Amino acid sequence: MTALVAVLVAAALAAPVEALTADDLFDDRELHDIWIHMNARDWAQLRATYMENTFYPCDVEWRGLKVRNAGCRSRGTGTRNGVKPGLRLDFNHYVAAQELLGLEGAVLDNLWQDGSMLKERLAMRLFDHLEVPAPRTTYVRLYIGSDRTYIGLYALVEEIDETFARRQFGRGDGYLYEYRWKDEYRFEDLGPELEPYAYRFEPRTRVRESMFSLYAPIRDLVQAINEADEGELEAALAPHLDLRMLVTQLAVENYLADWDGLLGYAGLSNFYLHRSADGGPFHVLPWDKDTTFAWLHMPPWHNVEDNVLGRKLWNDRRLRADYLAALLEAASAAADLEGEALRAVQQIHDAAVEDPLKPYSNEQFEEAVADVVEFARHRAAIVRRFVREIGSVADAGPRVQRPGDRDELPFVAVAEGEPQDAEHGAANLAVRPRTPELVQHGASGADDELPQSARWVRAAVGILGRKPFVHMIVP
Amino acid sequence: MTDRPAPGPRTAAACRRAPEISCGLRKIHRGRLLGAIIALAPVTAAAQVEVEAGQVRAEIHVIASLDWRDVQGHPESSRVDLRRARIGITGALFARVEYEVEHDFREADRPWRDAFVNAPFGRAIEARVGRFKIPFSLDQLTPAAELDFVARSLGAQYLAPGRDIGAMAHGRLFARRVRFQTGVFRAGGDNVRPAERRDPRHGAVVAGRLLYRPWSERVEAGPLRALAIGAALTAGGVPEGYYSVRGHTAADAPLFPEVAVQGLRRRYGAEIDWRAGPLALGGEIMRVVDERRGQSTDDERLPDIVARGWYVRGTWLATGERKTDRVRPARSVLRGGIGAIELAARLEDLALSSRGAGGVPTRSARGDTLVAVGDRAATLGVNWYLSRFLKVQAHTTRDWRREDGAAVDARRAWNQRLRVQFAL
Incomplete structure (x- = not known):
């Protein structure tokens, strides 16, 4: 009998523990703890030289799972700082083909510009609800160094890379580009040369391919946008762009009052482009949504007339109708946005309050949370009212916010x-x-x-x- | 992460920043300079400058060498450089104190190479103070004018410390069979990475070298009389930083990664040298061990890293002259002869790895198990001594680079070098 018990116990102990996956890592129902083991000198250097993209060696630990010799560097544009640095993790920077749960890298968003710390998470959830391919996001308490110092609340954001493309599009061998904001650009025709496109679109895959294979399709897309006749936009863009997905994305961005997205105040900003390896239309992918929830009463066609594609889309009655329908769909999908915001607050509240490096006080955090919750509560009704009203003045076009206003x-x-x-x-x-x-x-x-x-x-x-x-x- | 640029063409802007003579060579025909060196040889040879005034004696030395090199697969590397343009003065003060200073006009950062005084204490011991080579590695300590190969061995170039400021006692004991050198130096020498060289936290280095000629006084030993064996070591602290030793391949591609180190750096070397008539054989093995205290991602100690180098070499004077430090052709071209012709061959290796086993090899500067890297090179060449002062060296090198035991990057497999050197 004793032997039988021993065998059963041994068998139970030997039973394989359920393997962790990337879904577990991005499970946003819980607040995760990530410990970055980084030499104290390197951490000090990274903070001192945060404008540089120098990688430093680190070990990344999550739930007892440790990736050794990963690369870690400062990241971000407007959020880049040396107090609470945003971080990019590259698991195969020093060890070829090394991964964490199938991921080659990840981003630790420092939530620097968002006093509520909620916007990125809620925005990406709404994109996901409306089946716009968006990176997964979850909250982490980040610890650094051998003494496991808590440095604050971060958002762990899935990197848009081959792994992301494989998950979203079934194949990871396509073309991926990150749009790099250089100047106010709104899809104007940049001419036949490819350099202006190479200047703005940084390839993240197939980086060694020729200029032509990398950028001619983007040039063709932009030329198609500019040359398309009114009412012919959908047909003209069909070979170049997944317009339906773009319409939904624009609707979500404007529903969320994103002032720094595709229709941003300074032109195009914060997106990726993806295209299958076999060709086919581009997909526009959202990125970095911490400037959403900015303006409760923002007209949901804000800035649409300033952008070449936005203007043509708006002037196409059918596409405009699709856009308005997508706005209403976003309003429906966001029915529980307030609930999601409150659940997220409950999840992160203590970690946010204890965050020693956040650039705002706890009072400002509470106020910003209240603003987001209020936005989530009222925005659907406001957008629906705008859409109802536009029906009567549609022919006159929207009242567009000008940069000068x-x-x-x-x-x-x-x-x-x-x-x-x-x-x-x-x-x-x-x-x-x-x-x-x-x-x-x-x-x-x-x-x-x-x-x-x-x-x-x-x-x-x-x-x-x-x-x-x-x-x-x-x- | 490299501290030395790969060979490549110098742009006009680069020339403006550091106007070396190689840039000037773009403007004048390089062949003219070569011709000038050859033409000047007999003139300068006949006009050696030696001054003696009272208690002061001074002798002027000049060395100039013009190099051409070509790396396979890298046509941009094909170029002519004035490799050395040095003038030096050696001499004595009051008959007892010797001195030496040497200036290199090509070196913008550190133009003064040697600058020291040397004085005897008793019959067997001398003391030297100033800036000079830390006693480690036969190949590194060989003066530039006496090198049998266009390039020193990889180990001598990268693992030996080179010059620094210090004080050294040296001399010969036991009927001159034993030669010793031991000293203390300000820092780690000028062969280390530039950032380490500039680091004010660097500690002193102690060094010692012992050379033994077991049969130097015994006629019955025959050819073995010229046998010399030696050993050397250095030890000194290295401050915290990405200061692991440098290492490039024979084709001058970066080989060793920058690794974070801190603690003691130890160098061990052994050497053998033997000459018999026109034949000379020799070899060295050297090892540099760097501690990595507090360098892990958890601020703990990592296994030491070890850089290793070795070479074996041989030269043979086909025209029959006796091999000496400065070869004297029996029939100089200046006197209508053909000069001395010497064949040279060398096999060498340079490698870096971390101590201890286990773990996935990584390129991380703080990895416990580093990806082991190495380069093996074979050099064949001909040295033509036109006169005592002028020689031409044509050498070709094939190297095999490896990472984790596997061959990589065969694109830089061959490289050719030609040197015209005038040394007075």
Whole structure:
């Protein structure tokens, strides 16, 4: 009998533990803990030189699973800073073909621009509900170093790479490009040369292919957009672009009042392009949605007329109808957005409050959460009302927010705290809701007319590439 | 991550930043310079400068070498460079204190190479103070004018410390059968990575070298009288940083990764040298061990990394002259002869790995098990001594690079070098 028990116990112990998968890692029902083992000197160096893309060796540990000799570097554009650095993990940077649960890399979003820490997660969930391929996102408490120092709440974001493409499109051997914001660009025809496209679209796969095979399809897409006759857009773009998916994506972005997306204030921003290895139309993939939930009453066709593709799409009655339908669909899909926001808050609240490096106070965190929850509660009704109203004035076209209408923008860029250094200026650049007490200074003044804080912002704008609208306050 | 650029054409902008003579060579016909060196040889040879004034004696030395090299598969690497343009003064003060200074006009960063004084203490011991070569590696310690190969061995180039400021006692004991050199130096020599060289935290290095000629005084030993065997070691602290030793392939491609180190650096070397008439054989083996205290991702100690180098070499003077440090042709071309012709061959290896086994090999600068890398090279060549002062060397090298035991990057397999050297 004893022997039988021993055999059973041994068998139970020997039974294979259920293997962890990437789905477990991105399971957003729980708050994960990730421990990055990084030499103290490297961590200090990474923070000191956060503008550089230098990789440092690290071990990444999650649920007892440890990937050794991964690469870790600072990342981000507007969110890049040396206080709470955004991080990119590259599991096969030093060890060929090394993966974590099938992933070659991942992004640790520092939630730097989002006082509520909710926007990225809620936005990506809504894209996912509406079947727009979007990276998975979950919250993690991030620990660094041999003494396991808690450095704050981060969002673990799935990297858009071959693994992502395989999951979303069934194959990972296609063409992937990250759109790099360089200037205000809105799908205008850039001419027959390929260099202007290479300047803006950075290949993430097939990087060694020729300029022609990489960029001729993008040039053809842009030319098709510009040359398409009114009413013929859908047919003209069919070989080049998955227009249905794009319409849904635009609708979600404008539903969420994203001021820095495809119809962003400074032109195209924050997206990837994907195209199958066999050719076929491009898919536009959303990225970095921490500038959503910005303006509760934003018309859901904000900026649509400024963008070549947006304008043609809007002027096409059928596509406009599709767009409005997608807005209503987004409103339906977001029926539980408030609930999701509240559940997310419950999940992260303590970790956010204890976050020692976040660039805002706990009071500001609570206020920002309240704003997001209010947005989630009321936005559907507001969008539905806009859509109802547009039916009667559709022929007149939408009232479009112009970049010059700055007073109507509901947010301001704020330089907070002391600059980290003279060169990099206001790394603590944050977007804050506009309030009457904020004193605004035009960005057009000469440097010596601006207060120091404004100069920091200007310096930061130069570095971060945010040109057209900048409002500053004196701390 | 490399600290030395791969060979390639120098742009006009690069020439403006560092106007070396190789840039100037673009403007003038390089053949003219070569011709000038050859033409000047007899003139300068006849005009050796030696000055003696009272208690001061000074002798001027000049060395200039013009190199051409070509790396297979890299046509951009084919170029002519003025490799050395040095002038030096050696001499004595008050008959007892010797001195030497040497300046290289090609070196913008460190133009002063040697600068030291040397004085005897008793019959067997001398003391040297100043900047000079740390006593390690026969090949590294061989003066440039006396090298049998266009390039020093990889081990001598990268594993030996090179020059630094220090003080050294040296001399010969036991009827000159034993030669010793031992000293203390300010830092780790100028062969280390530039960042390490500049690091003010660097500690002192102690070094010692012992050379033994067991049969030097015994006539009955015959050819073995010229046999010399030796051993050397250095030890010194290395500050925290990506300061592992450098290493390039024979074709000058980066080989060793930058690895984070901290702690003690030890070098061990052994050498053998033998000459018999026109024949000379020799070899060295050397090893550098770097500690990695506190360098893991958890700030703990990692296994040491070990760089190894060895070579065996042989030369034979086909025209029959006796092999000496500075070969003297029996029939100089200046006197209507053909000079001395010497055949040279060398096989060598340079490798880096981490100690201890286990774990997946990685290229991480903090990996416990590093991807082992190495380069083996075979060199064949001809040295033509036109006169005592002028020689032409034509050498070809084939190298085999490996990573984790497998061959890689065969694109740089062959490289050719031609040198015209004038040394006074």
